[in-house]
Amino acid sequence: MTENYEDFISTVSHELRTPLTSIRGFAQTMLNSWDKLDDESKKKFLKIIEDQSNRLINMVENILSVSKLNTGNEKIILRDVSVKSVVTTVVQLIKLQYHDKNYILKINEKAPDILADKDKFQQIMMNLIENASKYSGQNNDITIESGFCPDNNFVSIKVINYGIGIDEKDYNTIFTKFSRIDNPLTRTTQGSGLGLFITKSLVEKMNGKIFVNSEKMDAEKSKITFEIELPILDIEKQARVKCVQ
Ligand SMILES: Nc1ncnc2c1ncn2[C@@H]1O[C@H](COP(=O)(O)OP(=O)(O)O)[C@@H](O)[C@H]1O
Ligand SMILES: [Mg+2]
Known part of the structure; x- marks a missing residue:
């Protein structure tokens, strides 16, 4: 638990890297082996890319919230x-x-x-x-x-x-x-x-x-x-x- 800015960046970057690595990996596999992959595998890989992108979106949303909460810039519209x-x-x-x-x-x-x-x-x-x-x-x-x-x-x-x-x-x-x-x-x-x-x-x-x-x-x-x-x-x-x- 820390308020330290560098720790924050390091925790957050680490978390972001995991889904990004997975998205890149599956995209590369599809590009390099397109002709060898059957439709089912292609679909499975695209599904993983979609899931991981959703995860990234939620994470980014949370990171933005922390920074807005810190600076008091979080606007609430009721x-x-x-x-x-x-x-x-x-x-x-x-x-x-x-x-x-x-x-x-x-x-x-x-x-x-x-x-x-x-x-x-x-x-x-x-x-x-x-x-x-x-x-x-x-x-x-x-x-x-x-x-x-x-x-x-x-x-x-x-x-x-x-x-x-x-x-x-x-x-x-x-x-x-x-x-x-x-x-x-x-x-x-x-x-x-x-x-x-x-x-x-x-x-x-x-x-x-x-x-x-x-x-x-x-x-x-x-x-x-x-x-x-x-x-x-x-x-x-x-x-x-x-x-x-
Ligand atoms: N539904 C749950 N059941 C058990 N433990 C939970 C649950 N929700 C949260 N926790 C505990 O609270 C911690 C903090 O949750 P959270 O702030 O969402 O962080 P994160 O999910 O990134 O670890 C989790 O790491 C976990 O240990
Ligand atoms: Mg959580």
């Missing part, structure tokens, strides 16, 4: 945003990369829109659902739940996955810049430790809150829940809706 439409888009994108995961959406249709910045909300959901996918075992379920209760003025969105749990002592640490918890899953996945820092900063800029909870299921598996609460658009609408969980 308007009404449908949780369901953003979550559906994000899950469609993430599914392309994590084919083995089973995504379960439990988004209550009756919950009102949230008052949020749509692009930033998408980035938040992207970070949380990507983490849930990255830090889960093979073929696991990932559930995204959203509900609303008029008593508290917030829509709650939960992202739940099963994997190596997070110790209570690390609940705060994971939201700080460059922090990653050392375990077999994080050792075998790429990451810069910036995602949750950005996520928390953006949630709070939109007057929301973020929580984490990790519950042991058995010796190896924990249920990990990241929950965000974001304010809703209008008080009147809120009064007409009953609790929908």
Whole structure:
């Protein structure tokens, strides 16, 4: 964990290099061996190039956010945003990369829109659902739940996955810049430790809150829940809706 500029550049460059190397490698293979490759292999290679490009886009988005958050230049434009439409888009994108995961959406249709910045909300959901996918075992379920209760003025969105749990002592640490918890899953996945820092900063800029909870299921598996609460658009609408969980 550091605020050091050079460390930042070195962590980030390292992370960017991995997908770039893969994109270049597969593009070169296709160019050099075009006539020898069957259609299925070509398609597979193009798919990898697409996945890795998507990864790069998300990373660049996160890096830009860190620099804007540092300089106080992150502009938030609040308007009404449908949780369901953003979550559906994000899950469609993430599914392309994590084919083995089973995504379960439990988004209550009756919950009102949230008052949020749509692009930033998408980035938040992207970070949380990507983490849930990255830090889960093979073929696991990932559930995204959203509900609303008029008593508290917030829509709650939960992202739940099963994997190596997070110790209570690390609940705060994971939201700080460059922090990653050392375990077999994080050792075998790429990451810069910036995602949750950005996520928390953006949630709070939109007057929301973020929580984490990790519950042991058995010796190896924990249920990990990241929950965000974001304010809703209008008080009147809120009064007409009953609790929908
Ligand atoms: N869903 C999750 N399950 C288990 N651990 C998680 C989960 N999400 C985040 N973490 C832990 O929090 C750390 C910080 O996450 P993040 O800021 O997104 O960085 P990165 O994903 O780049 O490592 C991760 O390295 C991991 O140790
Ligand atoms: Mg992450």
